[in-house]
Amino acid sequence: MDAAVQVALILLVIVGVLLLIGTPISISIGIGSAVAILSLMDLDKAMLTSSQRMFTGINSFSLLAIPFFILAGVIMNNGGIAIRLVNCAKVVSGRLPGSLAHTNIVANMLFGSISGSAVAAAAAVGGTMSPLQEKEGYKREFSAAVNIGSAPAGMLIPPSNTLIVYSLVSGGTSVAALFMAGYLPGLLWGLGCMIVAYFLARKYGYKNDKGISFKQALLVFLDAIPSLMLIVIVIGGIIGGVFTATEGSAIAVVYALLLSFIYRTIKVRDLPKILLDSARTTAIVIFMIGVSSIMSWVMAFTNIPGMLAQALLDFTSNPIMILLIMNLILLIIGTFMDPTPAVLIFTPILLPIALSLGIDPVHFGILMVFNLCIGTITPPVGPVLFVGCKVANLKIESVIRPLLPFFAVAVVMLLIITFIPEISLTIPRLLDLIK
Numbered sequence: 001m002d003a004a005v006q007v008a009l010i011l012l013v014i015v016g017v018l019l020l021i022g023t024p025i026s027i028s029i030g031i032g033s034a035v036a037i038l039s040l041m042d043l044d045k046a047m048l049t050s051s052q053r054m055f056t057g058i059n060s061f062s063l064l065a066i067p068f069f070i071l072a073g074v075i076m077n078n079g080g081i082a083i084r085l086v087n088c089a090k091v092v093s094g095r096l097p098g099s100l101a102h103t104n105i106v107a108n109m110l111f112g113s114i115s116g117s118a119v120a121a122a123a124a125v126g127g128t129m130s131p132l133q134e135k136e137g138y139k140r141e142f143s144a145a146v147n148i149g150s151a152p153a154g155m156l157i158p159p160s161n162t163l164i165v166y167s168l169v170s171g172g173t174s175v176a177a178l179f180m181a182g183y184l185p186g187l188l189w190g191l192g193c194m195i196v197a198y199f200l201a202r203k204y205g206y207k208n209d210k211g212i213s214f215k216q217a218l219l220v221f222l223d224a225i226p227s228l229m230l231i232v233i234v235i236g237g238i239i240g241g242v243f244t245a246t247e248g249s250a251i252a253v254v255y256a257l258l259l260s261f262i263y264r265t266i267k268v269r270d271l272p273k274i275l276l277d278s279a280r281t282t283a284i285v286i287f288m289i290g291v292s293s294i295m296s297w298v299m300a301f302t303n304i305p306g307m308l309a310q311a312l313l314d315f316t317s318n319p320i321m322i323l324l325i326m327n328l329i330l331l332i333i334g335t336f337m338d339p340t341p342a343v344l345i346f347t348p349i350l351l352p353i354a355l356s357l358g359i360d361p362v363h364f365g366i367l368m369v370f371n372l373c374i375g376t377i378t379p380p381v382g383p384v385l386f387v388g389c390k391v392a393n394l395k396i397e398s399v400i401r402p403l404l405p406f407f408a409v410a411v412v413m414l415l416i417i418t419f420i421p422e423i424s425l426t427i428p429r430l431l432d433l434i435k
Contacts, residue, residue, distance in 0.1 A: 003040060004302040010036045011295065025341055026284070030291035036298045050294050057293025058286055061246055062168055062175065066161050067282040068249030072256045073115035074278045078270065079260030081227045082124035085110045088224035091217045098201020100136055101143070102194055104129045105150040109190045112154010114230050116161050118376055118384045122151035126391040138206060140392055141402045148388035148399065149406025150193040152373035155339070156186030156366070158235055159252070162339045164245060165289065166365045169296070169347040173361045175245045176238050177433040181362050181424040185370055185417050192409035200405065226262075230255050239431060285340055292344035305349045312353055319357045323418055326350055327371060331411075334375020338383065342372050359421070362434055366424040370417055374410050377403065 011032045018028035037046040076082070089106035096102045104125060112121035126147040133143040155162055158179035167175045233255060234248040243251065260266035266274070299305055316322060329350070333342050347368065354364040376384040379396060385403075389396050417423050428434045 004304050004307055006039055007036045007298055007302045008304055010039060011298070019336070025337065026288045026291050029288075029295055029341065029345075033291060033294040033298055037294070040298075040301070049297070053294045053297045054290035057296075058290050060168055061244075062164060063286070063289065065159075065164050065175075065246040065249040066285055067278065068246070068253050069116045069159055069161055069164075070281050070285070071275070071278040072249065072252040073117045073120045074274050074281075075253065075256040075260055075266065076111070076115050076227075077120050077124050078266055078274060079256060080263040080265030081114070081256070081259065082107070082111055082128055084224045084227050085114075086125060086128050087220045088228070091220050096194075096198060096201075098138075098197055098204075098206035100129065100133045100138060101146045101197040101201055101206070104133070104143070104146050105153075105190055105193045105197060108147065108150040109153045109157060109186065110228070112151060113157035113159075113186070114227065115154065116159045118152040118155045118373065119387050121154045122147055122384050122388045123391055125151075126388055130392050136206075139204065139402075140394060141398050142200065142204065144388050144392035144394050144399045145402035145406060146193070146197055147391070148377050148385055149196070149403055149410070150190060151384050151388065152376050152410075153186045153189040153193070155373050155376070156182040156189060156369060158182055159245070159249070160369070161285070162343060162369050162372070163365060165340055166343050166347060166368065169344055170351055170361055170365065173365060174428075174433055176431075177362045177428040178365050179235060179238065179245075180427040180431055180433060181366050182369070183427055184423050185366050185413070188413045188417065188423070189370075189373070189410060192413045193406055196405045196409050200402075226259055230259075239433075288338075288341050289344060292341055295345060296348050300348060305352055308349055309353045309356065313356065320419070322353065322357060323359075326353065327367070327414065327418060330368060330371035331374060334372045335378045336381050337375070338381065339369065339372040339376065342375075343368065360425060360434065362428060363421040363424045367414075367418055370414050374407065374414065377407065377410075 014032040014035055015028045018031060019025060034046070034050060037050055041049070086103060086107045089110060090099070090103040092106050107125045107129070108121045111125050112118055115121060129147065130140070130143055134140055160179070160182060163178040163182060164175060167173045167178055230252060234252050237243045237251065238245050238248045257266070312322060312325065330346070333346060350368070351361065351364060355361065376382055379385060379400070385396060385399070389399055425434065
């Protein structure tokens with residue numbers, strides 16, 4: 001049997017079976033990759049190669065940004081920043097029908113863009129907005145669907161840990177270019193959610209806010225400015241070349257911590273728990289990157305990505321059909337795999353195909369992350385879906401139906417971004433980050 005076919009079958013069967021019986025995905029990938037290497041070489045070489053690939057996979061200065069951004073997100077989640085962003089969003093969207101739903105969407109975009117986590121946004125903003133919406137007579141299922149459907153926008157609007165991982169796996173695609181490329185797609189996601197919320201709010205008869213005076217609005221904005229300045233400082237510094245994404249992530253931690261101390265929402269005695277929560281999340285992500293590096297090496301060693309790329313190109317040479325097929329593959333993958341391992345595993349397979357079609361790696365990165373963002377709100381894995389339902393104290397089955405319009409508009413936006421690459425590439429080109 002050909003080595004590539006043998007390795008592909010081993011990975012498919014072992015990883016698939018372990019996932020079906022509930023084994024954590026990192027363990028499943030690690031065991032599958034170890035057995036695949038053992039099928040190619042003896043035990044000593046296999047163990048040495050595995051350990052070397054794990055170390056090489058995580059031995060990257062760029063990856064240091066991930067634990068810092070995770071820590072910054074945890075600090076902000078506990079530091080009173082969410083409520084200020086919610087108040088700011090309420091001023092922006094208060095006059096629209098179903099104003100609290102629009103407030104939830106805008107706040108998710110703001111908080112997600114600052115924390116870089118869709119799950120953190122769904123938990124922090126949803127936890128704040130759900131009681132307010134229930135008090136105003138909103139259906140809990142509708143409120144939960146709005147929160148879940150809009151939270152992934154923050155994974156596209158920088159800073160984004162998923163885009164940092166893609167930069168590493170894709171061979172050094174500019175993090176700054178990827179960050180800037182994520183703005184318009186992220187805003188499109190949020191706009192699509194607002195359009196859906198607008199029509200549903202009119203259907204259910206949800207009213208807008210009575211409005212506040214200009215003076216009150218100004219005070220709310222002024223209160224939110226310190227939180228919003230985090231985006232300006234970090235992203236502005238990265239784009240301006242003042243510091244790297246990794247250095248920017250460390251600055252985000254210091255800024256968020258100082259702001260939380262000023263707001264008096266975090267005390268020194270809270271820091272051990274915050275650091276422990278961050279360490280747990282970081283350990284999961286870094287371990288996932290390490291074991292996925294073993295799988296990536298095995299596939300590259302046996303030329304599986306090249307074979308799959310050739311098979312797809314032999315099936316059709318139509319660029320539109322190939323893009324649609326890749327989108328379909330990523331949408332399916334996203335339903336049962338978290339974004340980070342999906343990016344680690346499938347970037348080496350799909351990116352060469354995209355490059356052979358002349359697709360810019362920055363555009364493909366956004367396309368890939370957008371697909372996987374949809375997966376975060378889709379069962380059976382959907383982390384944002386689970387967190388959003390938990391925050392709203394609802395069963396998943398009751399939220400699926402009201403969530404469908406948000407899922408549909410996300411797919412429409414995905415197609416728009418897929419076939420209009422300038423949406424992703426305009427800002428990076430204007431800033432001279434790509435040619």
